[in-house]
Amino acid sequence: MSVLLLFTWIETSNEYFGFDWVVFLSTGVWFFWSIVLLSLFGILAAYTSLLLVVGFLLCWEKKELYLHWYHKILILLVIVTSFSFLNILCTHWKERWLTVGLSLQVFAPYIHLSSISVMVMLSWPVAFYLIHLEGEARIRRYKITSNERKRNKRCNMLTKLRALQVAIGLPFFLILLCLYVVPLGTYSPCIQEKDNLGPKPKFFGHRGAPMLGPENTMMSFEKAIEHGAIGLESDVQISYDQVPFLMHDYDLRRTTNIKEVLPNESRQHPCLFKWNFLSTLNAGKWFSHSWIRPFYHMKPLSEADRERAGNQRIPKLTELLELAQRKKKLVIFDLNSPPPKHPSRTSYIHLVVSVILASKIEQHLIAWLPDAERKYIRNKAPGFQHVGAFYTLDELARENISRINVDYKRLYYNGLREYKAANININLYVVNEPWLFSLAWCSRIHSVTTDNIQLLNEINHPYFFMTPNFYMFMWILMDILSAVFIGAIFYFHWWRESQSEKILKGITSYTETPSASLQDEALKVTESPGLTKGEREHPVSKAIMPEPIEETAKPTMPP
Incomplete structure (x- = not known):
């Protein structure tokens, strides 16, 4: 249970911060202390289990138990700890259990x-x-x-x-x-x-190809296009001087060198900086020169890619739009609202729409994901493809939305069968494992958003498929x-x-x-004459136990 709790925290960190903490834990002091704590808990649980087994056997033999007071305390402690961990897992892993159910759908025949x-x-x-x-x-x-x-x-x-x-x-x-x-x-x-x-699902590069280049950089997006992505997914934020740029996190410490340039301001929100400063930050050195790999399954970079990644900068939204227009790729993005007291706090959606229209990109290449002000978007840019979340079919019909972008764990609910029956185009995020991609393929999913596009693109037939x-x-x-x-x-x-x-x-x-x-x-011995009374009463013993033979033989007497 403690192992599941640890990986729950790891997966949550990976989801919200976009960082592979497994590598960090496996290469630092945290890994050592995690092993120590898990070992102590394992020894305690094994000792308590042994006591329970011995107690059961003694009760089976109707023996009285003589437990010392610390035995009772240890048993009570392990039981309380186990129930606490189970409660925590059921609370925080409520959605993660769906992944277990999906894996059983794939591996059930082989299991x-x-x-x-x-x-x-x-x-x-x-x-x-x-x-x-x-x-x-x-x-x-x-x-x-x-x-x-x-x-x-x-x-x-x-x-x-x-x-x-x-x-x-x-x-x-x-x-x-x-x-x-x-x-x-x-x-x-x-x-x-x-x-x-069904046909093989299409790919949206999640922040580009983050295993081949620094996420949300032009190198990453170009790598995604090279490996067959039909669309590019990103995260858009607004600088303090109203310039839309690409950044996922709520600070700049993980993906830039701001701690070297401006350490005292490194925890501030990215939207509170002006574009003149943001454009000077290095957005790829953390990826190419760090001893901590952002993804566990990353392959080593070539010298050319390492040098190129080390020189990446934070791109503006217009740079991504120009690349998508040139390569005829879809663009889908999460639009984060600026923090309070930001100049574009209430008008950031209008600002982003005006920037998109000014870039001269074909409107059908924009997959508009934000929920707010859809009526304004339809009037201002009628060619945008509107993408919804996990709405009901009535809500999708009311909003005239034919594409949804949902978490892959939603596939557990009847395989999204009713959405496919209603001709809704389904995109799942974030699909990185081959078995999960194979499940999406077998379930006739139209597209997936992935970090691992270079591996999934090489799959020509779904794994674990059988008639x-x-x-x-x-x-x-x-x-x-x-x-x-x-x-x-x-x-x-x-x-x-x-x-x-x-x-x-x-x-x-x-x-x-x-x-x-x-x-x-x-x-015969009983019936033979010449036996005394005592010999006749115990004939068997006489017959079985013969008299011992003396060692020295007596000389025979003459007749």
Whole structure:
């Protein structure tokens, strides 16, 4: 749970600050202390679990528990901590659990087949233990005597053995039965006919291509176009002298060198600086010369790209519009409102629209995402393509919006089936993993916004794709093979246990009953004349225990 809590904080930081904290934690002091804390909690949890198991076994044997006071405190502490972490995860990971559900939609067929294989491997120890318990129960039943006290004790032991068999065997066979029929309720978009597979989703470069160049720079946007992006996504802010520029964060510390140039003002909002100062900041040195990589899966830059990235500046919105007009690419952006006391606090939307229209870019290349003042936008720039958020179909129809830009986790809700049925163009953000892109492809999503365009563009067929007939064949084949293997394993253990039981019964009968030859010999000794009364009463002992032979032989007497 502590691991999930740690990664919750990491993912939240990555979402809001655009920085890959995994690399930072893995290369600094934070990683050391995280390992220490997680190790301490793991040791504490393991110790408490061991105490619980020992306590359960002692209670099973009807033994009284003698726990020290610190044992009780540790158990209570771990239980309270676990419930606290679980509550935190359920609160802050409410949306993240949807990612788990989406991954199950992709990997469910493979998890199903792998689980059956695991159950086959587990059947060996389960069969050994169940058959061993059965043999133990039969032997104890065979040894029951007329002594009532021993009989009650052995019957109690037989009940415990049967209870152990049920506790082990019943869950195993129930899980196996569920795995055999689970495909009947399995839904995976990647299980479909090849003819039903939709076209490959298009790409919007998220702040350009941030794994190939510094985000929100001209180098990054050019790299995205080189790798097949149909649109460029960015973040627009307004400088204090009313110049729209591209910047995501609410300060300049992460993506510029402002801490070197103006350290005392580094925490101020970017909109509170004038463009003359912003244009002098370096916006690429953090990307090319830092020992901390912004993305974990980044490949090393070439020397030419490293030098080019180190000389990047903060671009204006007009520079992006000129590139999009020249390459005929769509432009979509988040428009952040300036802070209070900014000169364009109330008129920033009008300012941005006027800048776009002055750039002479074709209006259909603008995918307008901001929600505010849509009526003004339609009157001022009727050619803009309006993009909505996760609105209802009635709201989209009322606003005359045919494209939505939604978080990829919304795909969990029926695969956005009703939006596709209404001919709504769907764009998902931010899709970086190949399995997630494959899921979007199988779900007939039109486009995705990605940081990893160079990798996703190389995918020519969705991963984990299979036809229903192939999956049914694999399902039935695995069920039959696993049933045969599990049956053979149980039969083998039963045969081996029966052989051991026969040998044990033979030894027991031999020790309890004298052989027939010894009985005949004892009968002859009893009937022979010349025996005393004491010898006749114990003939068997005389026959079995002969007198010892003296070591020195006496000389024979003459007749």
